[in-house]
Amino acid sequence: MLRLPPFRYHRPTSLAGALSLKGEFGSDAMYVAGGTDLIPNMKHRLFEPDHLIALKGVPELVGIGERDGHLRIGASVTLADVAASEAVRSRFPALAEAAAHVAGPQLRNSGTLGGNVCLDTRCTYYNQTAFWRGALGYCLKKDGDVCHVTKVGKKCVAAHSADTPPVLMTLDAVVVLAGPGGERRVSLADFFVADGILNTQREPDEVLTEILIPLDSATRRQGYAKLRQRKSIDFPLLTVAVAVGLEGDRVQSLDGVVTGLGARPRRLTGWQEIAEGRALDDGLVEELAERAHKQCHPLENIIVDPDWRRAMVAVYVKRALAKARAA
Amino acid sequence: MLMDNRQEIVRLRVNGDLREVGVPVHYTLLEALRYGLRLTGSKQGCDKGDCGACTVILDGRPTLSCITPVWEAEGSDVVTVEGLATAEGPHPLQDEFDRNGAAQCGFCTPGILCSAAALLERNPSASRQEIQEALGGNLCRCTGYTKIYDAVEAAGARLAETAAPETEGR
Structure with a gap:
């Protein structure tokens, strides 16, 4: 039995209401949407806010539709609804597939796209009960000053473990953050930072309100592949997303993002230079896979052999590219 | 705190x-x-x-x-x-779980019945794969799932039959 720490639950009915509650309670309050990440973490005493501000009843965060050349997805749209949306499936099949691969059906019925983008990082030494963590003297990310993964490091290496951000990055998506001072837009490519303790640019008082994907990105051929232990429920051990812009049979643009390794999703470098102007054939796919393998170095932040996860980078890059070729 | x-x-x-x-x-x-x-x-x-x-x-x-x-x-x-049950009797799912031996220790059964009931409410003719996907978030450590899928399939067939209008018969 895992009890929640005491808190008060607030259900504002507007974005202004949510922001004003946050203004009132400050660092004693946290926002919650689906709760599938935050509530288990609260049960593990990783967060103990006195107040929870629920975002599910905020009308500014709902709905999927076109706006100004973008597909706009409200942050509180559930992952199940993203996966089932015809507007998403017809243009961004890799996003629908990634959303359908998050956790299990019940979690996708509650969990939201905004929540997946803001998912807390995960680590063998972090996602444990307070008793477990205390027995080991806690860790850098929470309550302690030592990293049990790197032993010597002073930088948290907990793994970014969300399935949809890599796909959204390859589609040049932008997120909208609303705070007390107004709105700002941040490209998802710049949204994540390499710090496992807090790995996004979102300020604690900001609400992620919507995700915008340029409709132009729909012309790219997309691929997505996820490594996991079972076919359901699991967080990714490795996720690869690719998007290829073709002119005839020649590669014009190529983007690849890998996650499940370090504190932020990794955009694969050197791909554009290798691929531009060439046909996406078996030879090129091998070269790209090798290039990806060289730059990925997983750590023991997830309790699965890092050498195996590294070897799988090449395999899953090939699988993602095969899906893009078949698209 | x-x-x-x-x-x-x-x-x-x-x-x-x-x-x-x-x-x-x-x-x-x-x-x-x-x-x-x-x-x-x-x-x-x-x-x-x-x-x-x-x-x-x-x-x-x-x-x-x-x-x-x-x-x-x-x-x-x-x-x-x-x-799930009504005054008339158990839900077809509960009846088929009984007939198919789909419960052993029974701890996961209430959750599985709820996941399956929501699926069949939406789609009584769900395929084997759709059933497997719908139950993907329910762990059972006893049965190996096969009899559970059998029971859901059988209950779906019964529900689809009662839902279909009789006038369709020749």
Whole structure:
């Protein structure tokens, strides 16, 4: 039995209401949407806010539709609804597939796209009960000053473990953050930072309100592949997303993002230079896979052999590219 | 940390009945069902959203009650395993679980029945693969799942038959 720490639950009915509650309670309050990440973490005493501000009843965060050349997805749209949306499936099949691969059906019925983008990082030494963590003297990310993964490091290496951000990055998506001072837009490519303790640019008082994907990105051929232990429920051990812009049979643009390794999703470098102007054939796919393998170095932040996860980078890059070729 | 054990009244529509129950303000829906309303059919397994034993149907969708704050269910329709049977008898799913030997220790069964009931409500003719996907968030450590899938398939066939209008016969 895992009890929640005491808190008060607030259900504002507007974005202004949510922001004003946050203004009132400050660092004693946290926002919650689906709760599938935050509530288990609260049960593990990783967060103990006195107040929870629920975002599910905020009308500014709902709905999927076109706006100004973008597909706009409200942050509180559930992952199940993203996966089932015809507007998403017809243009961004890799996003629908990634959303359908998050956790299990019940979690996708509650969990939201905004929540997946803001998912807390995960680590063998972090996602444990307070008793477990205390027995080991806690860790850098929470309550302690030592990293049990790197032993010597002073930088948290907990793994970014969300399935949809890599796909959204390859589609040049932008997120909208609303705070007390107004709105700002941040490209998802710049949204994540390499710090496992807090790995996004979102300020604690900001609400992620919507995700915008340029409709132009729909012309790219997309691929997505996820490594996991079972076919359901699991967080990714490795996720690869690719998007290829073709002119005839020649590669014009190529983007690849890998996650499940370090504190932020990794955009694969050197791909554009290798691929531009060439046909996406078996030879090129091998070269790209090798290039990806060289730059990925997983750590023991997830309790699965890092050498195996590294070897799988090449395999899953090939699988993602095969899906893009078949698209 | 907030030291507040105050109870408040929450209004829940559970299995068609409007119920009022006093609960500590930080209770989950599962705790309110089990310890407030004494509806102990929904099980407390991992209690952190992994195993599916606490699955209830919230506004038609299978939902993990162990990680749902009770206030999030206010104003929604909650169906638990206790609400599946009617005065006429057990739900076809419950009957087919019995006939097919789909339950062993039984701990995962209430959650699986809720996931399966929501699926068949939407689509009684669900394929084997759709059944497997719909039950992907419910762990069973006894049966190996095969008999569970058999039972859901059989219940779906019965529900599809009763749903089809008889005038279609030749």
